[in-house]
Amino acid sequence: MLHIVNKSPYDRNSLDTAVSYKVDGDIFLLIEDGVYAAMKGGAAASKLDGCSVSVLGADIAARGIAEDKLIDGVSVIDYAGFVDLVEANEKVQSWL
Amino acid sequence: MLHIVNKSPYDRNSLDTAVSYKVDGDIFLLIEDGVYAAMKGGAAASKLDGCSVSVLGADIAARGIAEDKLIDGVSVIDYAGFVDLVEANEKVQSWL
Amino acid sequence: MSEIKKFMYVNRRAPYGTIYAWESLEVVLIGAAFEQDVSMAFIDDGVYQLTKGQDTTGLEMKNFSPTYSALGDYEVTKIYIEKESLEERGLTLEDLQHLTWEDEDEDWAEKDSIKLVSRAEMAQVFADQDVFFNF
Amino acid sequence: MSEIKKFMYVNRRAPYGTIYAWESLEVVLIGAAFEQDVSMAFIDDGVYQLTKGQDTTGLEMKNFSPTYSALGDYEVTKIYIEKESLEERGLTLEDLQHLTWEDEDEDWAEKDSIKLVSRAEMAQVFADQDVFFNF
């Protein structure tokens, strides 16, 4: 399953909820304000422990987040990569 | 100061933030989905410990919350009471 | 035409503060005509949608909560409610509407639509779906 | 006419995900012409508004972050940033723009606009205001 999270983990509960449904093989794509969860040193970063995480490059750039500010293991993708993720995952949930 | 909170404490951080700025004499008015914070037995109810709390009666009725389901000490007011609270408090913040 | 798909409507929002709950319900009712395999999940603040005794008079809004009881007539009979979400909010099934459906294969016997599941069980229910409608 | 009021603009939202940050800034800039006593507070996700190096090209959106550096020219010189909000997000003042103003009473000396305050101090700053613009 591809879980898409677009909200800041400091403002909303959607990331908490999304990761609580994780099963083996799930992937988490952070877009929009959701990308803040993947910033190194943030209190929310640990919520992603053990998760396979991608972030949209255009969204981190807009927010002034350099790639070296991301927690280890995060893939930075473009919209084409977003499309590929949706194609590769039979199930897709947007945690609005 | 009158703090107006209109979001569910389970979904957003606005109640957490609002109560963290409490100083003596402050009043918390819960409206819209904010009223869920005042429900007895909910995990969020303790966030209101030591706060002076009012809730809008129309909002709890719409959500099926009987007055006896509210935590102790909460005042149930109508829109006229809402107006009175705004009049009585020189400072008003809406924690959107 | 495609084969029958498993549709999951995921409800995470409280009613009235926003319109998502109501407009989600409208999709479910319209979607029922398409004869897919429909389930609804109520998690997080979504469990508030089903509380009993909603009275919107003071808000001048339409009270759409009676509509949930019609779901059975639309053959929407798999309604998953998450235990952890209820408990966190101090709610029990007693606080929610009792939703049922009539099984025509068993002489229209009335059956429960609501399935109370844990978060772990809900994850398994999700894993078995094809399409998610998130509101 | 009323006397001068203390205006506090409270910014709690991240930029770009929603328009509140930008439209809030527009009020501040327009409001500057009214010669009130203006302060801005950046708390919770609002601290993200001031991060350096924002590049919105890939989103096809307008990058409004350079506008914050013009606040000093509009005589908006009291910019409160909350320490706890920064720390929770793993940020320091180094990650944010350095906002300044020029003091005409001191031969246009460049001065810091940003005041880093604790949550308890921010509560006191709030207690001293007249009008809150919450976004």
Added chain:
Amino acid sequence: MKFTIQVNEGPYQHQATDSAYLFTKAALEKGHEIFRVFFYHDGVNNGTRLTTPPQDDRNIVKRWSELSAEHDLDLVICVAAAQRRGIVDDGEAERNGKDATNIAPGFRISGLGQLVEGAIQSDRLVVFGD
């Protein structure tokens, strides 16, 4: 006492405009003065006369228009927000070359300065939003 009300969300999606309306009505009923209601952000979408809500639901736009007519209420739509979202009166239609208008009776389009002025002239500013 004199109030200015700010509305940040459009009709139906969020309860903000309902709360603002019911507050405004209650304030008027208690004899207070509403200096201005300022519609900002998606709040500008409250000012379109083109809505047709279901018969069994409240008509949010009409309610504002009627309250305005009854109490000579100043309903101001932020021009910059309105341009982004497509709320248009005759003047805006002419200026921006639009072939239609959609503004509802009782609303007018003006600048953000009207919000600031409202905050200065009123005893209280009350913000309703998401």
Added chain:
Amino acid sequence: MKFTIQVNEGPYQHQATDSAYLFTKAALEKGHEIFRVFFYHDGVNNGTRLTTPPQDDRNIVKRWSELSAEHDLDLVICVAAAQRRGIVDDGEAERNGKDATNIAPGFRISGLGQLVEGAIQSDRLVVFGD
């Protein structure tokens, strides 16, 4: 692969419609088929031709219209949501006695069944919202 896209928020207030647009464009560029883009909730507000965004900002509505023209994209606005929010085409204007329309080129108004059909006919449904 065949996608249906759902957009739940209007232009400018939330990034949802931007994300949906950029995703849709990328999918088309990769040779995928977009079966339909369905605008629901405040998403219907993406379909008004009356917007005049600032010169230095993106034109969200126009972008959708142009993408539709270029790729014969089916942009469907939910009728019930549109009625509540005031998005009107000729047919709706006549049915509901409205004196103006505001629908943008490339958009059409239809029922919620179009969303359900999109979910059935497509390999993936991707929802963008708040």
